[in-house]
Amino acid sequence: MKKMFLALLLSVQVIFVMADEGMWLPHLLGQQVYNDMVKKGLKLSKEQLYNINKASLKDAIIIFGGGCTGEIVSAEGLIFTNHHCGYGAIAAASSVNNNYLRDGFYAKSKQEEIPTNLTVQFLVRIEDVTAEVEAAAGKLTGQERNKKIQEVTSAINARLSNNAESIAATVIPHFKGNQFLAFIYQTYSDIRLVGTPPESVGKYGGDTDNWEWPRHTGDFSVFRVYMGADGKPAKYAATNLPYKAKYFLPVSLKGLKNGDYAMTWGYPGSTNRYESSFGVKLKTDIENPSLVELRDMRLKHMFNEMKKSEATKLKLASSYASIANYWKFFDGESKQLLKYKVFEQKQASEKQFQSWATGKPEFEKVFSDWALAYEKWRPYSKHRVYIREGVLGSPLMAFAASMTTLEAELVKKGADHADVKKLLSNIDKARTGFKNDYEAAADVNIIRDALHMFYLNIDKSQHPIGFYEGLRQQYGDPKENETYAKLSKYILSNTILLNDEKWKSFISNPDANVLQADPAYATASSFYRNYDSKIIPYFNIFNAANNELGRLYLKGILQMEPNKVRYPDATFTMRVSYGQVKSYKPKDAVTYDFVTTASGVLEKYKAGDYEFDLPENVRTKLATKDFGIYKDPIRNDLVVGFITTNDITGGNSGSPVINGNGELIGLAFDGNYEALSHKIAFDKDLNRTICVDIRYVLWCIDKLGGGANIIKELKLVR
Numbered sequence: 001m002k003k004m005f006l007a008l009l010l011s012v013q014v015i016f017v018m019a020d021e022g023m024w025l026p027h028l029l030g031q032q033v034y035n036d037m038v039k040k041g042l043k044l045s046k047e048q049l050y051n052i053n054k055a056s057l058k059d060a061i062i063i064f065g066g067g068c069t070g071e072i073v074s075a076e077g078l079i080f081t082n083h084h085c086g087y088g089a090i091a092a093a094s095s096v097n098n099n100y101l102r103d104g105f106y107a108k109s110k111q112e113e114i115p116t117n118l119t120v121q122f123l124v125r126i127e128d129v130t131a132e133v134e135a136a137a138g139k140l141t142g143q144e145r146n147k148k149i150q151e152v153t154s155a156i157n158a159r160l161s162n163n164a165e166s167i168a169a170t171v172i173p174h175f176k177g178n179q180f181l182a183f184i185y186q187t188y189s190d191i192r193l194v195g196t197p198p199e200s201v202g203k204y205g206g207d208t209d210n211w212e213w214p215r216h217t218g219d220f221s222v223f224r225v226y227m228g229a230d231g232k233p234a235k236y237a238a239t240n241l242p243y244k245a246k247y248f249l250p251v252s253l254k255g256l257k258n259g260d261y262a263m264t265w266g267y268p269g270s271t272n273r274y275e276s277s278f279g280v281k282l283k284t285d286i287e288n289p290s291l292v293e294l295r296d297m298r299l300k301h302m303f304n305e306m307k308k309s310e311a312t313k314l315k316l317a318s319s320y321a322s323i324a325n326y327w328k329f330f331d332g333e334s335k336q337l338l339k340y341k342v343f344e345q346k347q348a349s350e351k352q353f354q355s356w357a358t359g360k361p362e363f364e365k366v367f368s369d370w371a372l373a374y375e376k377w378r379p380y381s382k383h384r385v386y387i388r389e390g391v392l393g394s395p396l397m398a399f400a401a402s403m404t405t406l407e408a409e410l411v412k413k414g415a416d417h418a419d420v421k422k423l424l425s426n427i428d429k430a431r432t433g434f435k436n437d438y439e440a441a442a443d444v445n446i447i448r449d450a451l452h453m454f455y456l457n458i459d460k461s462q463h464p465i466g467f468y469e470g471l472r473q474q475y476g477d478p479k480e481n482e483t484y485a486k487l488s489k490y491i492l493s494n495t496i497l498l499n500d501e502k503w504k505s506f507i508s509n510p511d512a513n514v515l516q517a518d519p520a521y522a523t524a525s526s527f528y529r530n531y532d533s534k535i536i537p538y539f540n541i542f543n544a545a546n547n548e549l550g551r552l553y554l555k556g557i558l559q560m561e562p563n564k565v566r567y568p569d570a571t572f573t574m575r576v577s578y579g580q581v582k583s584y585k586p587k588d589a590v591t592y593d594f595v596t597t598a599s600g601v602l603e604k605y606k607a608g609d610y611e612f613d614l615p616e617n618v619r620t621k622l623a624t625k626d627f628g629i630y631k632d633p634i635r636n637d638l639v640v641g642f643i644t645t646n647d648i649t650g651g652n653s654g655s656p657v658i659n660g661n662g663e664l665i666g667l668a669f670d671g672n673y674e675a676l677s678h679k680i681a682f683d684k685d686l687n688r689t690i691c692v693d694i695r696y697v698l699w700c701i702d703k704l705g706g707g708a709n710i711i712k713e714l715k716l717v718r
C-alpha cells in the first residue's frame with residue numbers, strides 16, 4: 001500500500017493545469033507539462049533545462065542573499081538580481097560622502113567592486129528521500145511523527161553534506177509533509193557589488209507603485225561571485241578570482257510581442273494553495289488586518305525620520321523597504337480573498353471531500369477536528385501578531401527580549417560561568433550591530449504606540465500581569481497615549497542598552513538584578529514572558545494539529561482525485577513557471593498594455609517628490625531618446641517594464657524571465673494588486689508578474705551609468 005501511495009505521489013509533478021498556474025520542480029517536469037511548454041514556445045530540451053551531469057540552465061540560477069533569486073549572466077560570475085534584493089548591501093556600502101544608494105554606482109574594473117556580507121547558493125542536485133522518511137515515520141502521527149521526521153531528515157542532511165566543499169543539504173517537505181526532497185547546495189560567500197542604478201531609478205514609484213501596474217521601476221542591481229584560486233568557495237580575499245560559470249544566460253535585445261513565450265526560474269518563498277477555509281477566514285478576519293495596522297504605524301514613524309536626513313534614511317532604508325513591501329501585500333491579499341470569495345470556494349471543495357471521506361476512518365474526522373483546533377486557537381491569534389509585529393516591532397524591544405536567556409543563565413549559573421561569559425560576548429557583539437542601525441527618534445514613537453495598541457486591542461485576560469496596573473501608578477491612565485509617551489521616553493533615556501558607559505559597566509560586572517531593573521528589558525521581558533507562558537502553549541498545540549490535519553487532507557485529496565495530480569506549494573526551492581507576455585483587463589472599460597516605456601517614466605516625474613523625483617541627468621538622457629541598440633523598434637521608445645502570466649511569489653524577486661530560446665529578457669520583481677490572493681488562490685485571468693525589461697537594465701548600465709565594461713561581459717543576442 002505504501003509503495004502504491006508513493007508511486008501516486010511521484011506522479012503529482014507531471015500534470016498540466018490550466019491558465020499558466022504552477023510552480024514546477026524542474027527535475028520532475030513530466031512529458032505533459034514539457035509538451036505544453038513546447039507548444040507555448042519553448043525551444044530547449046529537458047536536459048538543457050535541468051541536468052546534474054552536464055551544465056544546464058539550472059546552473060545559472062542562484063539563491064541570492066538568502067531570500068531572493070539571482071542569475072549568472074557572464075562567464076566570470078556576473079550576477080543580475082533586483083535592486084530591492086541588493087538594497088541592504090548597497091545601503092551598507094554607502095555613506096553620506098559616497099552615497100551609492102542615492103547616486104548609483106558602477107565599477108569600471110574588478111578592482112573597484114565592493115565586498116559585501118552576502119552569500120549565493122548554487123543548486124547541485126535534488127534527491128527524493130520520501131521512502132526513507134516514510135519508512136522511519138511509519139504510522140506515527142502528530143508530535144511523535146514530527147520528532148521522528150526531524151531525526152531522520154537531520155541524518156540525511158548530514159550524510160549528503162560536505163563542509164569542506166561548502167556543500168550543505170536540506171530536506172524540505174512538500175505536499176504538506178506527504179513528500180520529502182533533499183536539496184543540495186554549494187554556498188559562495190565572496191560576493192561583490194558591481195553596479196546599481198540610483199535609487200530614483202531602482203525604486204522609482206516607491207510604495208505608491210508597489211504591487212501596481214503600469215510600472216516604471218528599474219528594479220535591478222549587479223554583483224559578482226568570486227572563488228578561491230583552487231576554484232572552490234572561499235571567504236573574501238583580494239586574491240580571489242571571479243567565479244568560472246558552469247552556465248550563464250545569454251541576453252536578448254529582441255523586442256517582445258503580446259503572446260510571446262516567457263518562463264521564470266527561481267526560488268518562490270511560500271504559498272499555501274491547499275489552505276483550509278478556516279485558515280482563510282482567520283487571515284481575513286484577524287491576522288492580516290492586525291498586521292497591516294501595526295506595520296502602518298511603524299512605517300509612519302520611520303518615514304517621518306527618514307525625510308529629515310540622508311544619514312537617517314541610509315540607516316533605516318533596508319528595514320523600511322522590507323516592512324513596507326508586505327504591508328501593502330497583506331492589505332491587498334485580504335481584499336482579493338474577500339472579493340473573489342475564496343473562503344466560499346474552499347468550503348465548496350471541502351464539502352466534496354467530506355462526502356468522499358465518509359466511512360474512511362483515516363479521513364472522516366479531519367474537518368470536525370480542524371474546526372475544533374481553530375476554535376481553540378482563534379481567541380489568541382491576534383495576540384501573536386501584536387507581539388511579533390507590534391511590541392517586538394520596536395528594534396529596542398526586540399533586542400531587549402533577546403536577552404531573556406542571559407537573565408536565566410545569570411540567575412542559574414552566575415556571572416563567572418563559562419557559558420554566561422560566552423553568551424555575554426555574543427550579546428555584546430550583537431549590540432554593536434543593533435546600535436549602528438538604531439534610530440531612537442522613530443523607535444520612541446513605535447514603542448509608545450505599540451504598547452498603547454496592545455492595551456486597547458488585546459483581551460485584558462491576556463495582558464502581562466501587573467504591567468498596565470504599574471503603568472497607571474507611575475505614568476497615568478493606560479487609555480491615554482500620553483501615558484505611553486512618558487514611558488517610552490523614560491525607557492530610552494534610562495536603559496543601559498543605549499548607554500555605552502552603563503553597558504560597559506554591566507558587561508564588566510554582569511548582574512541579573514541590574515538587567516531585571518532596566519526599563520527596556522523589564523518592559524520587553526514582561527510582554528515576551530507573558531506571550532511565552534500564555535500564548536505559545538496554545539499555538540504549539542494548534543500548529544501541530546493544523547500541520548497534521550493539513551497533511552491528512554492533502555493525502556486524502558490525492559487519493560480522492562488520483563488523475564488530477566498537482567504541483568507542490570512553494571517552499572523556497574527551485575521552480576520554473578511558464579506562460580506568456582500578455583496584456584489584461586483589470587476592470588470594465590480598462591485594458592492594460594503589456595509594456596511600459598521611457599515616455600511613461602517622464603510622465604510620472606514630480607520634481608522634489610519622495611517617490612517620483614528624478615535627477616537631471618536621468619531626465620535629460622530619457623528626453624533626448626539616446627537609446628542606441630536598446631530601443632524597441634516597434635514602439636520607437638525604450639521599453640522599461642513588461643508583464644507575463646507567470647506564477648511567482650516572494651523569493652522570486654530577481655528571477656530571470658527567459659524566452660523560448662533560453663535567453664534573458666527581463667527580471668521579475670513584483671506581482672499585480674488585482675491578484676494579491678496568489679499565495680492562497682491563483683487567479684487565472686488577472687494574475688501578472690511585473691518585470692523590468694532587460695534592455696532598460698542595459699541602457700541604465702551603459703548610457704546612464706557609463707558601465708560599458710559590464711556590457712562587454714555579456715553575450716548579447718540581437
